[in-house]
Amino acid sequence: MKTQRFQPIETSCSPLFLCFVVWLAVCTATVQAQTEDSPGFEAQLDELLTTVYCYCGCERETIEVCVCVTAEMIETDFSTRLNAGETVEQIRTNYLETHGPQFYAVMPAKGINLIAYIMPAVILILLGGVAFMVLRKSRQVGALSASRYHTDRHGQAASQVSDETVKKVEAELERYKQEN
Secondary structure: OOOOOOOOHHHHHHHHHHHHHHHHHHHHHHHHHHHHHOOOHHHHHHHHHHHEEOOOOOOOOEOOOOOOHHHHHHHHHHHHHHHOOOOHHHHHHHHHHHHOHHHEOOOOOOOOHHHHHHHHHHHHHHHHHHHHHHHHHHHHHHHHHHHOOOEOOOOOEOOOOOHHHHHHHHHHHHHHHHHO
């Protein structure tokens, strides 16, 4: 009688295993997409607490950093309003309309504040231009001094020595030869 061989469990379950892996990947991608599209409650609350200043008058600190009772009440109010379904932008806008735009911790990019956003880039461009000009000038000076030591196409040294200086050197050479 022939004995039956059993197939290893890995080969008989491979289609089932493959389906499970695909299902797991789809579920993971769906969960990641949902969490990326809508930030969680903590992230929304954190955004609110870090983008507006406390109006308590202690110091000019964001609600997240301020330790006064007013900051705790504002945080509780923000939490309640977020749970009620209001968006971060609605809550922030209402807070700034009530207490004034000076309590916005993020400098808006408009008006005179636009200069603060643009100036770092302008300064970097100017510094880069100055560095470029200095390097270019130093290369020109280096090339000019190096050209004094190069030879022309006939193998003779390219010189910028005047004819008068050449005559003086030749005269000195003749005098030296006569002395020795």
